Amino acid sequence: MSTAHISTSTVHTISTALPNIDPLFVDYTAGISALGLANRGYIDDPSATADEHSVAEALADVAAILLDAGGDPHAVQSLCTSLQSRLLARLAAHTPHNTLTRLDSTVHVGAQHHLSSALALVTGPIDLDALTGRRVESKVDRRKLEKAERKIATKLEKKTIKADYQASKLLDPQKSYEEFYMAVNPLQLGNSGQGISKDIKLESIDLSFVGLKILTEASLTLAYGRRYGLVGRNGIGKSTLLRALSRRELAVPTHISILHVEQELSGDDTLAIQAVLDADVWRKHLLLEQSKTNNRLSELDPLLADPASAPSSLVREHQDLDSRLVDIQNKLAEMDSDGAESRAASILAGLGFSQEKQTNPTRSFSGGWRMRLALARALFCNPDLLLLDEPSNMLDVPSIAFLAKYLQTYKSTVLVVSHDRDFLNETVTDIIYQHSERLDAYKGNFSQFYATKEERTRQAIREYEAQMGYRKHLQQFIDKFRYNAAKSSEAQSRIKKLEKLPILEPPERKILTTFKFPDAEKISMPILQMSNVTFGYSPHQIILKKVDIDVQMDSRIGVIGPNGSGKTTLLKLLTEMLEPSSGLVSRHPRLRIAYFAQHHVDSLDLSVSAVTFMSKRWPGKNEEEYRKHLGNFGISGMLGLQQMSTLSGGQKSRVAFACLGLLNPHILVLDEPTNHLDMDAMDALMDACRTFTGGVILVSHDVTFLASVCNQLWLCSNDCVSKFDGTIKDYQKLVTDNADDAGVVKMPIK
Template identity: 45%
Template sequence: MMQIIVDRIRATLPSVNDDIIGYITDILKTNKTDYTDYQEVDDALRPIFEEIAHDEIKPEAITELCQFVSDQLKLETLSGDNGLTHEPKKLSTPILIGHYSSPTFDTVSSALFNISDRTFIKPTNETTTVSQKKLEKAEAKLREKQEKRARDGVINGENKEQARLEDAVVSQATNKRLLADNENSDSTNKSYDIHIDNFDVSYGNKMLILAGTLDLIYGRRYGFVGRNGLGKSTLLRVIANRSLVVPSHLRILHVEQEIEGTDIIALQSVLECDERRTALLNEEKELNRRLHSSNDSSTTHDSFISKRLTAIYAELETIEAHKAESRAAVILNGLGFSTEMQSMATKQFSGGWRMRLALARALFSKPDLLLLDEPTNMLDLKAIIWLENYLQTWKSTILVVSHDRTFLNTVATDILHLYSQKLDSYRGNYDTFVSARTERLKNQQREYEAQKEYRDHIQVFIDRFRYNANRAAQVQSKLKLIEKLPVLRPVEKEHEVHFRFPDPEPLNGTILQLDDVAFAYSKNIPMILNNVNLSANLSSRICIMGENGSGKTTLLKLLVEELEPTKGQRHGHRNLAIGYFTQHFVDQLPMNINSVEVLQLRFPGKAVEQYRTALGRFGITGDTALQTVMSLSGGQKCRLAFSLMCMKNPHILVLDEPTNHLDMETIEALAEAIKKFQGGVVLVSHDELVIKRVCTEAWLCRNGSVTALENGFEQYKKLIETELQY
């Protein structure tokens, strides 16, 4: 943060010398919390800046400089009371960090919290002097403020440090000439490609992307992959809010949050996304009202209204407004909304269904750039297959974060890979990316080994003849050769993920069984499940499939005794322990304590080493186990939930959509851990990789019944594809 202030001071006042910079940074570093508003900064620093400027800089520039310093210090000291975490705070406008010395580039920042140190203007060697009186006056004001704040009890340790949620920080170098050409071109010649060069993204103290380059070609579909917590969702957000500079004529839509529940029906909510159609229809309605009004019937007036109506009808015809309702209905139906549901008010839907509505609105509005963050998490397999087919006909650009391998293989034309703060682009779908990346890493490893062997060979010669006077010239030549060689860096490999479920105590025979079970939530509604017969033992690998609302989660709750059957019997071994992972388990974790404390809270009385061991089985080790749950990524919270689930050494794992928050590598680790688990598994998932790798039995929930599928997942998939064709 301080380096950013120094860079801005040098950019505004090029003649400032290092002594003055040192004086300013010293008082700012030691007393930054004393500057609570712009006026305090202005009082302390303006006399110094004016003395340096010698009337060469306009007063407005000094005012802007003081405002900049004030803003940066506010960002550094934002916090609430009593150590409580507050909502993220943002400045109302982006902060301009400074300018490159080249006139064709400027540095734009919408960074609202600490940016990584970057020097944009090199300091000059010119010297400046500031009168001692001015410095003494500034110091006197500073002491006065400190004494006042001390009396008010603000300093001297009374204001406690607290955690705060920080916003993403973005800095970007943009080419002014290219941007101007793009913005000034006429509408027929505007480019819809996106080129973002040399940008950084950080979050809090963590650098996410360093010197990144992003090229999105119009009409291509980009899958965005990488480990959890590296910044994929953050990058989507900064593109959506235009913190990164993208052409202003592009319409960008980011599907991230569910829509607000209101009295508007679902179908109308989707139709309202077409703002042009809505505006034309409203204008048509108003003009017809005025045309038939008895108060205004002049010929000229009527002629004007008639001409305007003719133009409106022509434009409505051009945009095919008459097809809008049917198109919206097709999208809603594909995402699982029945005809009855399309007529329901949005406030009647749960959060998951309102997320589907947000996706439907995005698909209907056809933006130039569609940003999707894990769209398959909220969908059942039927909706996923429909979405895959729909997106393959998409005309504009898509950037989608997804950890669904099958979805990316079907939809993506390109893959963006984020790792080690870098963005790499690959042509082709996910399988092509895996093959290309594997080959690239092999080539890098071969190149590294060849360079190392060459260096070692030279070093052997140097070590052998270092003290031989006759070979001194040759040794010096070899030393210079080594200095000129490129820096030798080993290939960066992502660490492997390993999960391990604890082995349960042995139990023989059938340990969990449902006999002729039926269930309804009340007597006045039909049975959700009827005549269900299901059994499981320690070798079971059962997958429960079906559309959303078909009763899958209800069936799991019957198995774990969260619900009692309306009819029939549930039988379980008297020593049976069940580990239950729910879709919403992650959201119910306490946020203000660390992972070890979460386990202590749920399972008190054990040694700390036992809690650490339970967490370590799922990769939560070291300092990560001592971070607050709030600071963990979605995938890390999932791992914590698995650790909690396994504290009882369960005989059967009952898993409801366990892969929703996990990245590709973690999903594969989970599948491998389930395969090695010595107990039984009952799984609800739409992840094809996990189902095929793990499950040996498939059961379909549909129309209140649960039936076995002999050919498993493939049989269910073919059934859905057949239904979608009609």
Template identity: 40%
Template sequence: MAALAETSMGVVREVLGDSVVDEVDEPIVSYIANVLADQDFDFGPPDGHGIFHALGDLLIDARCVYDRDHCLEVCTKLCEKLGSHGIVKPKAAVRSLATPLRMNAGMEEQVAPKKPENIFDAPLLSSRDKAKLERNKRKEDRQREAQYQMHVAEMEALRAGMPPVYVNHSNVGGTTIRDIHMENFSVTVGGRDLIQDVTLTLAFGRHYGLVGRNGTGKTSLLRAMAQHAIDGIPKNCQILHVEQEVTGDDTTALQCVLNADVERVQLMQEEAQLGQLLKDLEYEAESKQRVDKSKGDVDKDSISKRLEEIYKRLEFIDADAAEARAASILAGLSFTPEMQCKNTKSFSGGWRMRIALARALFIEPDLLLLDEPTNHLDLHAVLWLETYLLKWPKTFIVVSHAREFLNTVVTDVLHLHGKKLHAYKGDYDTFERTREEHLKNQMKAFETNEKARGHMQAFIDKFRYNAKRASLVQSRIKALERMEHVDAVVSDPDYKFEFPTPDDRPGPPIISFSDASFGYPGGPILFKNLNFGIDLDSRIAMVGSNGIGKSTILKLISGDLQPTSGTVFRSPKVRMAVFSQHHVDGLDLTVNPLLYMMRCFPGVPEQKLRSHLGSFGVTGNLALQSMYTLSGGQKSRVAFAKITFKKPHIILLDEPSNHLDLDAVEALIQGLLIFQGGVLMVSHDEHLITGSVDELWAVTDGKVAPFPGTFKEYKKMLTT
């Protein structure tokens, strides 16, 4: 794998050019090369579209290419070059047979074979039929690609149509927007109703957690609100939906946040211009010569008067404190002073997402909409964000899979279920208890109602034609008509994550590190003299701050990286599955999950692939939907299905709960508990860690060591 990664890096440098590569952040180039070297990466057809779908946005954002057309051209070249180096495996050719192939040819015949009487006696495909099938396949691929590109264009237009939100100083001392009342609204996406006839009031200053299954429409609801597409939202209400990372450019991270205060920026620019103009006029007066005739008509008094107005306004909006406040927010999200001065284009997508979050917190809009804000944060930043949001003076709605985070920051829960929104007071644990009690009461009421209806109907059926009981029958019929209808309890289908059991169990040792050290070429040593082992009974979570090297440890274990000194032993019989965000990003979004699995595992019966997808909750129509229509959590489940198809002995998980809904996280915990193999995960999700592992490893200062305590104790250590 290391050789493949090295070859891939050489191809990337060759295609992009050393001058481009040298200007791009090294981890980005390394990430691109490692994704392309991954043996499980689906390159798709040889036209480069597989690379384009997986890495196109990253290549554009990192300024490796000029635009989308240039990006597709580069991806095509990468595919050609990687193919010539043997990294892109050629598709197995389909050959028509002139005569049927006898599977029992050469074997002893115990029974005389019957004369075949089916279509396999004839040649499989004529050249004309084969050409027709290939044309149809190309046509279907083009149609899928066109549909996906249309979807991308629609999403870009949707984001471009979001009203701009900047720091608003007009309501200093108190916002004019209080409660927001939305009545009888619906949300429809692509002709599919996600929310129908819902009335919702958001009380000022309340903190709402929006929960519901993946694909029910949580993100679509937030987008509709941010666009003011729902009646009842005041036009002057500032709504900011933190969904997309900031665009990378030459602006520093700190200045990117400060630029959200447009009035402050404009006033400071005007102050600088007028100050310089005043200096020029004073110089002219002293030297008694005119440097610029156009300044002859400028009144020094008017300049001084305007400068005085600017100084008063800057003082009123507390402009001097803005930089310190922005820096404090960035520091809370783990930006060091040096990082705050770096250009945004030098950051990866995850860090640029943090800048977008920092900018939102700095703006402090009337209604803040946060979609999985903890996905790109380490534990330090999550704990800081919890404290910051607890003091948030206005209204916000947050979508999150992190149970403990919701328990800490929300005052109310909005549950999206069955195209309806139901509001509950309290944190997430309170919501679960209240909903469970509500469902029990509803079930009891339904059963009582059905029992009463049954008794009445039985009486009516028994005495319908009895003249003596006619009046009683009529009264029962009227009572039955007047009886209030009680809806049956409709529960979500149970989620399941069924990790397949390995057919064999290699003997120890499975994986062992002996005085292993590692450092990237040209950089410092990240880890020195690591000594630990992993076996089939290991249940471990690695914790530590972002950038400390947790993902690097996973790559050393999996073999994607090799130690610079010492040894890492891996049993030749062990099979490992690695889940990380790039496996989700690498999915071919133009096809459906079933077709994707068929391309990844050619020759495997369709029913077997359907069954395996179903073991991760990708069933029915969901398995036949184009993946660009799936939610982030649904795509994650497809990625889980892919990496576990070959029945791994060890599962390595890098932030596996990102994008999963709360029920899916619970299903993941249950699946890992039942799995008969080893588990090593990198995560900051307290509920996932405490529910599925029994050992905690802390990564600090180039070392990996067991932490002698629980996750709660580790959190407490960070806050003291």
């Protein structure tokens, strides 16, 4: 029986059972399954006998790969059960008797294999023994088969537990927001948990995502009132940890309220400020209960005018309602319900919502503004544990400054995932570093963490290398004098010393992340210019007017300004995605522009792998060339063959940058390129932009990135684009100095 036969048959079976798995992954899995069986002695081995245990092990490997590729756990289990029965039947049919027979002539095994594969494609499974006149009865023991099936089921169950995390916990909750909020944060009347510690201490955390280990026996301690930054490279599982906490999949005490800003608010006719007020579900619920209770008490008061003659049941009901009303009013006072509307308006203003916008329906806002609304709702609810995932991605410089200032006085616990170093330095009191399936705690902001971590790493490397050198020295002496009578006692002494040495784990080596764009072809000037350009969606809705800008091959231009000022519109005019209402945009006839959109994920087909996507969009290379190109942007190993829906946000961004490289551009136009990138990737992108031989024009709110890459700043404000004389730090200081307590910039920036 041939590997080709099993592989071809398995490809068809897997594709039918799991149609959403990327074809490249199906081929790879089929090959692995055939090779796995071959390595266990089942295929192409005339002396092999059917061993159900090894078949179960091989299929468990296949199951793990399919689950990692995003396969449905139940479909994978059914598929493996079907494959097991077929493989065991085929293998048993090819199992020879336990006697050796001398061959009369040489058998060309390869020819038989090709014949088996070719016939199988036309007629289905072929029994070559029957064709040659020798029929062997199946030797499969039914009881052993059932035992092997149970082993597969057990292994798959373990894998399914991991994969189910994706299906049951990472998908959007089926319940409405109100139901989900009340389920995650049960209301506690009476003492309301007062006097109970709100510190969180979790031990022995095990967390997985689609078969990939995120945390193993990790511990997490969050002291109430401190602000923690969660950092780590892309794909390490930071967002997975936040989601597990927000859904109480980890044992967070129930008296601690949790809120997670994860997805944008869905739009409807609800006004923005009302959407924020409604976010505190229990406040809304308690106000309704208070109204109902007061109404019922009003109905009972006339009936209890003479308590002596009133029915005892009504008296008890009145007493119970009185007691409940006190609890409700105490809880509302604890929530500061009376000041809720002014607090909501202040938060919205700080996040860039004018008074007019606060009274607009939520459906009128774009995705970025709806994300701000989601953040405003979370801040308004004031939970005991606030979880933020890359909050600065959706904010401009004034709003980031407001959020940092707001969190500095936040009285509860904050756990924020961010790669914005300035934001972390201004906001957090502690850093939690996620790596190697564990969580390490550091005191201080990001700069302090980085310095401490580097020193810890250097110390660990020194200790490890010193011990390895000492071990080597002892071992050399032992090897030299072990059998020397005069030195045997000394050799034995060193053997004991060697055995007593603690075993040190090799220190984690920093993975060097590099991005590399291809060198730009030289073209003559002018390259890209805008002359007296005006753009508006109507004569009464002008976005930009009288814009003059010149982009050269050595340009490093940063476009800054508040959200809604026309920065993205400017980039779209440069890339011909929009046409100006008046004025001229001139481009060199051979100019190639690579545009990185703020919502770049929309341009990727997440149902296939990065290699498959690139080969369809930019054909002409082989698989190895695409994988090598992806490697230039940190997508290495199996990531290039993995379904893109299973990649993290930062890994999808890396794929998008790799796609830009295939265009061989002269000019890079980047809209918020640092969103979702980890700090190593940001450093790599900064280096790539600085060393790129073409021009760069970008929009970003990341102060570190702008300061590192750009030598020119252009400010979008009041429908105009003008050169800003100063650094990004100067601009940051300007908007901060001219903002009131709510974060609203009083003085228009010119």
